[in-house]
Amino acid sequence: MNPAYSVIFFTTASGAGYGLLALLGLTASSVGQSPSLAFVLVSMVLALALITAGLLSSTFHLGHPERAWRALSQWKTSWLSREGVAAIVTYPFALAFGLAWSGLYPAPDAIAPLGVITALLSLITVFTTGKIYATLKTIRAWHQPLTVPVYLFFALASGSALHLALSAFFTRDPGPVAPVALLSLGTLAVLKFLYWRAIDQAPRDRTMGDATGLGDHVRQWEVPHTTKNFVQREMGFVVARRHGKRLRGLFYILLLVAVLLELLAITIPLVSIIAFFIVFISAWVERWLFFAQGEHVVTLFYGNAQA
Amino acid sequence: MTALPQTTSKKLGLVIDLDTCVGCQACATSCKEWNTQGYSAPLADEDTRGADPHGPWLNRIHGYEVEDTNGKDSRVVHFPRSCLHCETPACVTVCPTGASYKRAEDGIVLINPDTCIGCKLCSWACPYGAREYDVQEGVMKKCTLCVDRIYNENFEPEDRQPACVKACPTGARHFGDLGDENSAVSQLVKERGGFDLLPEMGYKPTNKYLPPRAKRDTPQAGIEALPKGDGSAMDRLFKLADRLLSGN
Amino acid sequence: MSAEPAIALSPKTWDEIKTTTCYMCACRCGIKVYLKDGTVTYIDGNRDHPVNKGVICGKGAAGIKQHYSPGRLSKPLIRVGERGSGEFREIEWEEALQTATTWLSDVRKSDPKKLAFFTGRDQSQGLTGWWATQFGTPNYAAHGGFCSVNMAAAGLYTFGGSFWEFGEPDWKHTKYFLLFGVAEDHGSNPIKAGLGKLKKRGAKFVSVNPIKTGYSAIADEWVGVRPGTDGLFVGAIIHELLNAGQIDGEYLNRYTNSPWLVIDNKGAADHGLFARDENGSTLVWDAHKKAPVSTSDHEAARALMGRFTLPDGRNVATSFQLIAERYLAPENAPDAVTERCGVPADTIRRLAAELAHVAFKETVTLDVPWTDFTGRRHEKMIGRPVAMHAMRGISAHANGFQTCRAIHLLQIMLGTIDTPGGFRYKAPYPRPIPPHIKPTGKPDQIWPGEPLPGPPLGFVTGPEDLLLAADGTPQRIDKAYSWDAPIAAHGMMHMVITNAAKRDPYGIDVLFMYMANMSWNSAMNIPDTLKYLTAKDETTGDYVIPKIIYSDAYASEMVHYADLILPDTTYLERWDCISLLDRPISEADGPADSIRQPVVEPERDVRPFQTVLLDLGARLKLPGMTTQEGNARYPGGYPDYIVNHERAPGVGPLAGFRGAEGTQSGKGAPNPNQLQAYIDNGCHWFYELPDEHKYFKHVNKGYLDWATGFGLIGKPEPIIHQLYCEPLQKFRLAAEGHGAIQPPDGHRARIIEAFDPIPFWYPPFEGDRVDEAKFPMHAVTQRPMAMYHAWGSQNSWLRQILGRNWLYIAKERAHSLGIEDGDWVTVTSHHGQIKGQAKLMNGVNPDTVWTWNAIGKRSGTWGLKKDAPEAKQGFLLNHLISELLPEREGGYRFSNSDPVTGQAAWYDLRVRVEKSSDQSNISSPQFPTLNNLGVGQ
Numbered sequence A: 001m002n003p004a005y006s007v008i009f010f011t012t013a014s015g016a017g018y019g020l021l022a023l024l025g026l027t028a029s030s031v032g033q034s035p036s037l038a039f040v041l042v043s044m045v046l047a048l049a050l051i052t053a054g055l056l057s058s059t060f061h062l063g064h065p066e067r068a069w070r071a072l073s074q075w076k077t078s079w080l081s082r083e084g085v086a087a088i089v090t091y092p093f094a095l096a097f098g099l100a101w102s103g104l105y106p107a108p109d110a111i112a113p114l115g116v117i118t119a120l121l122s123l124i125t126v127f128t129t130g131k132i133y134a135t136l137k138t139i140r141a142w143h144q145p146l147t148v149p150v151y152l153f154f155a156l157a158s159g160s161a162l163h164l165a166l167s168a169f170f171t172r173d174p175g176p177v178a179p180v181a182l183l184s185l186g187t188l189a190v191l192k193f194l195y196w197r198a199i200d201q202a203p204r205d206r207t208m209g210d211a212t213g214l215g216d217h218v219r220q221w222e223v224p225h226t227t228k229n230f231v232q233r234e235m236g237f238v239v240a241r242r243h244g245k246r247l248r249g250l251f252y253i254l255l256l257v258a259v260l261l262e263l264l265a266i267t268i269p270l271v272s273i274i275a276f277f278i279v280f281i282s283a284w285v286e287r288w289l290f291f292a293q294g295e296h297v298v299t300l301f302y303g304n305a306q307a
Numbered sequence B: 001m002t003a004l005p006q007t008t009s010k011k012l013g014l015v016i017d018l019d020t021c022v023g024c025q026a027c028a029t030s031c032k033e034w035n036t037q038g039y040s041a042p043l044a045d046e047d048t049r050g051a052d053p054h055g056p057w058l059n060r061i062h063g064y065e066v067e068d069t070n071g072k073d074s075r076v077v078h079f080p081r082s083c084l085h086c087e088t089p090a091c092v093t094v095c096p097t098g099a100s101y102k103r104a105e106d107g108i109v110l111i112n113p114d115t116c117i118g119c120k121l122c123s124w125a126c127p128y129g130a131r132e133y134d135v136q137e138g139v140m141k142k143c144t145l146c147v148d149r150i151y152n153e154n155f156e157p158e159d160r161q162p163a164c165v166k167a168c169p170t171g172a173r174h175f176g177d178l179g180d181e182n183s184a185v186s187q188l189v190k191e192r193g194g195f196d197l198l199p200e201m202g203y204k205p206t207n208k209y210l211p212p213r214a215k216r217d218t219p220q221a222g223i224e225a226l227p228k229g230d231g232s233a234m235d236r237l238f239k240l241a242d243r244l245l246s247g248n
Numbered sequence C: 001m002s003a004e005p006a007i008a009l010s011p012k013t014w015d016e017i018k019t020t021t022c023y024m025c026a027c028r029c030g031i032k033v034y035l036k037d038g039t040v041t042y043i044d045g046n047r048d049h050p051v052n053k054g055v056i057c058g059k060g061a062a063g064i065k066q067h068y069s070p071g072r073l074s075k076p077l078i079r080v081g082e083r084g085s086g087e088f089r090e091i092e093w094e095e096a097l098q099t100a101t102t103w104l105s106d107v108r109k110s111d112p113k114k115l116a117f118f119t120g121r122d123q124s125q126g127l128t129g130w131w132a133t134q135f136g137t138p139n140y141a142a143h144g145g146f147c148s149v150n151m152a153a154a155g156l157y158t159f160g161g162s163f164w165e166f167g168e169p170d171w172k173h174t175k176y177f178l179l180f181g182v183a184e185d186h187g188s189n190p191i192k193a194g195l196g197k198l199k200k201r202g203a204k205f206v207s208v209n210p211i212k213t214g215y216s217a218i219a220d221e222w223v224g225v226r227p228g229t230d231g232l233f234v235g236a237i238i239h240e241l242l243n244a245g246q247i248d249g250e251y252l253n254r255y256t257n258s259p260w261l262v263i264d265n266k267g268a269a270d271h272g273l274f275a276r277d278e279n280g281s282t283l284v285w286d287a288h289k290k291a292p293v294s295t296s297d298h299e300a301a302r303a304l305m306g307r308f309t310l311p312d313g314r315n316v317a318t319s320f321q322l323i324a325e326r327y328l329a330p331e332n333a334p335d336a337v338t339e340r341c342g343v344p345a346d347t348i349r350r351l352a353a354e355l356a357h358v359a360f361k362e363t364v365t366l367d368v369p370w371t372d373f374t375g376r377r378h379e380k381m382i383g384r385p386v387a388m389h390a391m392r393g394i395s396a397h398a399n400g401f402q403t404c405r406a407i408h409l410l411q412i413m414l415g416t417i418d419t420p421g422g423f424r425y426k427a428p429y430p431r432p433i434p435p436h437i438k439p440t441g442k443p444d445q446i447w448p449g450e451p452l453p454g455p456p457l458g459f460v461t462g463p464e465d466l467l468l469a470a471d472g473t474p475q476r477i478d479k480a481y482s483w484d485a486p487i488a489a490h491g492m493m494h495m496v497i498t499n500a501a502k503r504d505p506y507g508i509d510v511l512f513m514y515m516a517n518m519s520w521n522s523a524m525n526i527p528d529t530l531k532y533l534t535a536k537d538e539t540t541g542d543y544v545i546p547k548i549i550y551s552d553a554y555a556s557e558m559v560h561y562a563d564l565i566l567p568d569t570t571y572l573e574r575w576d577c578i579s580l581l582d583r584p585i586s587e588a589d590g591p592a593d594s595i596r597q598p599v600v601e602p603e604r605d606v607r608p609f610q611t612v613l614l615d616l617g618a619r620l621k622l623p624g625m626t627t628q629e630g631n632a633r634y635p636g637g638y639p640d641y642i643v644n645h646e647r648a649p650g651v652g653p654l655a656g657f658r659g660a661e662g663t664q665s666g667k668g669a670p671n672p673n674q675l676q677a678y679i680d681n682g683c684h685w686f687y688e689l690p691d692e693h694k695y696f697k698h699v700n701k702g703y704l705d706w707a708t709g710f711g712l713i714g715k716p717e718p719i720i721h722q723l724y725c726e727p728l729q730k731f732r733l734a735a736e737g738h739g740a741i742q743p744p745d746g747h748r749a750r751i752i753e754a755f756d757p758i759p760f761w762y763p764p765f766e767g768d769r770v771d772e773a774k775f776p777m778h779a780v781t782q783r784p785m786a787m788y789h790a791w792g793s794q795n796s797w798l799r800q801i802l803g804r805n806w807l808y809i810a811k812e813r814a815h816s817l818g819i820e821d822g823d824w825v826t827v828t829s830h831h832g833q834i835k836g837q838a839k840l841m842n843g844v845n846p847d848t849v850w851t852w853n854a855i856g857k858r859s860g861t862w863g864l865k866k867d868a869p870e871a872k873q874g875f876l877l878n879h880l881i882s883e884l885l886p887e888r889e890g891g892y893r894f895s896n897s898d899p900v901t902g903q904a905a906w907y908d909l910r911v912r913v914e915k916s917s918d919q920s921n922i923s924s925p926q927f928p929t930l931n932n933l934g935v936g937q
């Protein structure tokens, strides 16, 4: 699949945003009123800004952004629609939570329930995003049990890394999220390892012969058109195996560096800012690979022997 | 909208004969031509004079080569591919806007160009590459089964068929109701062993393909080899000429 | 789900539908053009039209993009820069016509043959040929010489019809169809529809072709013959059939010259000619009387075989005796040819058996009584349902004429011509063998200011008909009808520019061309062609070809090399007629013709070429185009001519709706409302023959009488198939030293060899002349179904489908050459080298590489941007094909053509293929970018 930057940006930015939001909600609901108004304001604004920027960027790749509202209508069947609904529904709760938590609108009793609801909605939104991909039978690498967990843990890892960074900046204290950050990074590494192993081991047992009904010995002789069409551009992207391997390696290295930095942050809190950026970059690498290595079954019609 | 109808009263679709298609592209250009001015118009092209001309086409003709099992003999198969109007297509159910839908009346899968937001998700969900995005119009395009022809009262009844079917010079394309066992298309599918593309994907395509027939290059039954030359060929010819004279 | 949007199921996307005729290729289907507010919105096939019966092809449906192409010319142009620089000035039509008139009238007044008027994809040869006649130049031809004159000539000299579009398989009844060397052909839609019918009926379809794509891909059997060797393959089938006595003796005896007596008198001036009686009648041997009798004696017991002695002592043999002797010889046995033609001997034997079986055991009988020319009534029409068809795979070789004759011999031996299930004539065929028109242009037929006494093109029957100057050198600029190519019935357009630039046989003054991209894809040897077009005389500094007038509708490569451009309309903007006097669209079931009507008005300053030609004719005061008062004879332009011109009394361009009332067909006075009558009838006219006239037309008394009355033939005489071709023997005798008109010595051997009156095979010249080890492969092109020569590439839809080409090569062969899919390779011939990108496939003869024809474009033409893939990755084989053969003993270079007909031998090309050291993503050669004449951007 063609790794469209708007979509990569959307999923990574809003992932980090929702992750942060979820962690804010959860920590707030357990810790209560924030020690620092600045922290609350900045982290809430940042979370919502990341989410909003991501959502906006995802509308940029729409042919008709002005009709985007229509995407809310099919929540009964479409995960994309559900994502939209979940995203929208999250906003008022997140705002209410932010107001309460920051004390701008004093409602201490509401913090915990609002925090939990916001966290839940954030995770649901990320879940729906993951589902969009995981339910596509046409792309074997996405149609995997681990697709959704990876999305969720990426949200948590990048959200928690950001949380760490913000805490460090405002409170010089890694805060309660440090273990979550480390744990989610570790889980992510494991999940991603398992995911990649799964897609590498999954038999590419759909053949050009199945697609065309022409049996085992079929090969493409002539393309329908001599210049590439939409389907080839969108679905036909391939990344060289070698290249893919290197990027996977890079991903692990980035995760490792992030873990080390987050550990280091226990003593030098500000390092966690760097850690966040490293996690964010790793998210980009992972997401790019997720697309680039998402082999679409339609490529069988365009010369791919197996998918 | 994005929910699929439980059943459709008809299952209109195409039957494409891979044994007869010569790859002439008539169905492709006729389709482009009709559909650039019909329903969901136009099908706008990019860089029409330049290095990278491309644009949405609702029907494309592939060329494949099939080797015999012995790896030597082979055949070229021309393979037209358009929307198969699946019975349970995810292209419809993934659509967030309801722009994609399957008609309850005849099973035709359509996109509403007025509500499509151009998110392209449906094209990801289609295993058959039948959905093509129109950059200039900002909406997804696909074969409409010429819904604006097949019921069009401005046409003579015999012209109420898809543009591609009407065009096809070899008669390799057939249109009809595949839900009706007795329809000509259903009969053809039965007789010729029409098959589904990627059936295991579970989309249940309505369109069917007829396989290339076994080649008839072995001696046909009842044909005897001609007698081998035995040096008397001239005599034989003379006898034949003689028979002519005597009128036998 | 209730929320389905309401959609308009009956939109009317047009406000008007007009019928006319397609011109996206030469098939000429009937189309319906849908218009909305005067704009063309949709084109589809006309269901009532005899040619396509409602279907349309890939090109036809893309006609809109041709019509609205940004590559169109919009104003007359006159060259201001150097030739080939593309620097032109826009001028008004009056200036353009004045200029042309001045140039042309100068020529006409001095030496009319110094005008060379050649037309390419011309569908109005009736008019253009007549115009040349009126002008007085013999130097006229359309594209037939580089296209498929081998097919036309072989057919017309053998059975009075031809493949090409002059006949068609009996799609309805045939049970076995053998197709030679066809990728697309002119009967584009009819062939496709026919193949569809065969498939439906389960008839067997065998394709003989080095490449297995398109039609061949759906064949039941593919015979991957080696290019240029079909004659061997067919000869071996004939060998097998004769060997087994599987021939239609009665058909041969009655309807062919098989029993005619040929003089056997080696070395004498009458050797190989037909024996004739004192009345000049040819003879057969009456086996009962044991004496020769006239071939007009239909009661005689005709001996099909045998050698006899005439009362005057001369030895004779029947034609068929000679044919049988030749083909029964061991060198024509399957085992003897298999290696050279690449078809297993067993396959040949099996195919022969299948042919015999279907022809003789699976006959088709129609319950239709008919009477043959001898008055014999036949209660039924009994058909031998084997049909054959062939085109450029056969014709574009230097042995194509004889190979095509061999195919006809095979058809006729099986008794399949114009029988149910066989190959059927289309009106105006069958015609006398050959048609009774002689070429005009002998020295005493060309006079300043005078028309020619006859048409430039025709059919020679002996050396006396050649167009030779007093010294025996060619009279025509293309050397047609000279000893270089005596039966060049369609001229030799591919030689005009070379010969004119070399002033061989003489220099010309004006080159006037129409619809032919002669500086590119229709030229052989493009690099030198461009030099010839721009060559200057060293002493005067003038161009050697001083003036070039050209009519095109688009910014083609050729336009850039002309001096005066007459921009034409598109096919949707003009009148045209598809005439029985020209290349008709008839059906086997009866004659048909059609018109084009303008369905839209041009919004550019362009004029239909035919009208311009008539206008020029009037300005030049050409007799046919001027009244006695000196005014224009057809002031209404081409439509005026179509209606009012009479070739002979009552015979005009259109056969339908003649007579004042429009009720006559064939012959009849001009009808002023004829065009409207055509329009009302969907722009075509078709007369369906009664059932008893539909078959055996060449010998069917009823049909022959009708055809005479209708004006298709002069006399109701039978058309007896000429298996033994006496005119060829006459040329041979001359070469052997008999008669007053003899070839130059250097030509004798080749005439003696090639002009065999009995079909035979010889190796194509290029393969014969070059070192096979150095050039081991054959290279050929195929027509892509969705492109018409050069035109398609400017079409914004079609160029998406085929915007560039590849060089296809057999997988195993490629691997042995170290070539992988996608590698750039060099292709080298004895003449030049190109670079293209390779694609590997299985379905191709291992000794053959191929590519799609005419996809490669020169950068900066056709209104395409300069980096268009057509120019940057596309390529042509034409650069590799020399228009002249390698030098022969004596230094003379014959044209790369069939020695009999002058047919350009495009597919004799021999090459070597290697992986290129330059793997950059660009083809070569690349010529300097042209300037598109300002169109297209």
Ligand SMILES: Nc1nc2c(c(=O)[nH]1)N[C@H]1C(S)=C(S)[C@@H](COP(=O)(O)OP(=O)(O)OC[C@H]3O[C@@H](n4cnc5c(=O)[nH]c(N)nc54)[C@H](O)[C@@H]3O)O[C@H]1N2
Residues within 6 Å of the ligand: C025, C026, C059, C147, C148, C180, C181, C182, C183, C184, C185, C186, C188, C208, C209, C210, C211, C225, C226, C227, C228, C229, C230, C390, C391, C392, C393, C394, C397, C780, C781, C782, C783, C784, C785, C786, C787, C788, C789, C907
């Ligand atoms: N779409 C389309 N239609 C066209 C045209 C076009 O440009 N595009 N051009 C028109 C014109 S001008 C013409 S002349 C006709 C020509 O129509 P065709 O006769 O179909 O011409 P080609 O495409 O040259 O095909 C020649 C075929 O002969 C095969 N061949 C080559 N050498 C040999 C040989 O030695 N033996 C045998 N058996 N086969 C051989 C080639 O593989 C190829 O398949 O098409 C007309 N119709």
Ligand SMILES: Nc1nc2c(c(=O)[nH]1)N[C@H]1C(S)=C(S)[C@@H](COP(=O)(O)OP(=O)(O)OC[C@H]3O[C@@H](n4cnc5c(=O)[nH]c(N)nc54)[C@H](O)[C@@H]3O)O[C@H]1N2
Residues within 6 Å of the ligand: C120, C121, C143, C146, C147, C148, C514, C515, C516, C517, C518, C521, C522, C523, C551, C552, C553, C554, C555, C556, C557, C558, C568, C569, C570, C571, C609, C781, C782, C788, C789, C790, C791, C853, C854, C877, C878, C906
């Ligand atoms: N290598 C190779 N070369 C070949 C062949 C091959 O098989 N292989 N085939 C040969 C054969 S058979 C043929 S017939 C030739 C064909 O070659 P050409 O006869 O040159 O055919 P086109 O390339 O179509 O060029 C015809 C010209 O007509 C112009 N034209 C189009 N429409 C109109 C119009 O309405 N009015 C006017 N005035 N002009 C118009 C086009 O712009 C173009 O410049 O090519 C030959 N060349």
Ligand code: SF4
Residues within 6 Å of the ligand: B082, B083, B084, B085, B086, B089, B090, B091, B092, B109, B125, B126, B127, B128, B129, B130, B131, B142, B203
């Ligand atoms: S072919 Fe593709 S677009 Fe058409 S219905 Fe099936 S899944 Fe949807």
Ligand code: SF4
Residues within 6 Å of the ligand: B094, B095, B096, B097, B098, B099, B100, B111, B115, B116, B117, B118, B119, B120, B121, B122, B123, B139, B140
């Ligand atoms: S592109 Fe249009 S039709 Fe396709 S899923 Fe998106 S909104 Fe629906």
Ligand code: SF4
Residues within 6 Å of the ligand: B030, B031, B032, B034, B035, B058, B059, B082, B083, B142, B143, B144, B145, B146, B162, B163, B164, B165
């Ligand atoms: S049915 Fe209509 S829209 Fe579909 S492929 Fe055919 S012409 Fe195109």
Ligand code: SF4
Residues within 6 Å of the ligand: B020, B021, B022, B023, B024, B025, B026, B027, B028, B061, B078, B080, B167, B168, B169, B170, B171, B172, B173
């Ligand atoms: S029009 Fe018919 S023969 Fe031509 S490509 Fe389409 S299906 Fe095949």
Ligand code: SF4
Residues within 6 Å of the ligand: C022, C023, C024, C025, C026, C027, C028, C029, C052, C055, C056, C057, C058, C059, C060, C061, C188, C189
């Ligand atoms: S076959 Fe030729 S004439 Fe007929 S529709 Fe196609 S392009 Fe037009």
Ligand SMILES: [Mo]
Residues within 6 Å of the ligand: C143, C146, C147, C148
């Ligand atoms: Mo041609």
